[in-house]
Amino acid sequence: MSLPVASAPRPEVGETLDLAIEWDRRYALMRLHTALHVMSCIVTAPVTGGNIAPDKARLDFDIDIQLLDAQKIEQGTNELIARAVPTETVWITDEELDARPELVKTMSVQPPRGAGRVRLLKIPGIDLQPCGGTHVANIGEIGGIRVIRIRNEGKRNKRVEIVLA
Numbered sequence: 733m734s735l736p737v738a739s740a741p742r743p744e745v746g747e748t749l750d751l752a753i754e755w756d757r758r759y760a761l762m763r764l765h766t767a768l769h770v771m772s773c774i775v776t777a778p779v780t781g782g783n784i785a786p787d788k789a790r791l792d793f794d795i796d797i798q799l800l801d802a803q804k805i806e807q808g809t810n811e812l813i814a815r816a817v818p819t820e821t822v823w824i825t826d827e828e829l830d831a832r833p834e835l836v837k838t839m840s841v842q843p844p845r846g847a848g849r850v851r852l853l854k855i856p857g858i859d860l861q862p863c864g865g866t867h868v869a870n871i872g873e874i875g876g877i878r879v880i881r882i883r884n885e886g887k888r889n890k891r892v893e894i895v896l897a
């Protein structure tokens with residue numbers, strides 16, 4: 733199997749391709765992504781940005797930076813992770829989502845509408861929000877996180893960066 737390179741010609745529509753997931757990379761992304769869901773329940777402020785890489789992830793919050801305490805965020809998030817709760821995918825209609833705007837924590841990114849239904853990630857007792865990403869089946873799989881940096885990235889962007897512990 734060959735890996736795609738930028739200079740390679742694009743596949744034709746209808747062409748048969750073999751696809752493979754780089755599982756180690758995917759699983760790290762799944763663990764970090766799900767960790768951000770959990771962390772967003774410890775830092776309760778509007779989310780203004782975010783990014784996930786295989787080795788680290790971050791969320792930006794619209795919050796007074798003085799309220800961001802790395803140790804507290806780390807401890808609170810890890811306490812929730814230790815509950816080892818199974819995650820669930822649930823679907824609601826566009827109308828149900830419109831009726832519950834509090835479900836959307838991201839200020840600049842609204843979930844796509846028009847398909848008639850929206851996918852939510854539910855971590856029972858912890859989090860419920862629209863998300864089309866990949867998640868671990870049980871938050872215990874995250875293991876734990878460490879906050880590596882808290883930085884001011886703008887008036888409404890106070891950035892919390894984490895790695896897997």
Ligand SMILES: [Zn+2]
Nearest residue numbers: 853863864865
């Ligand atoms: Zn998600």
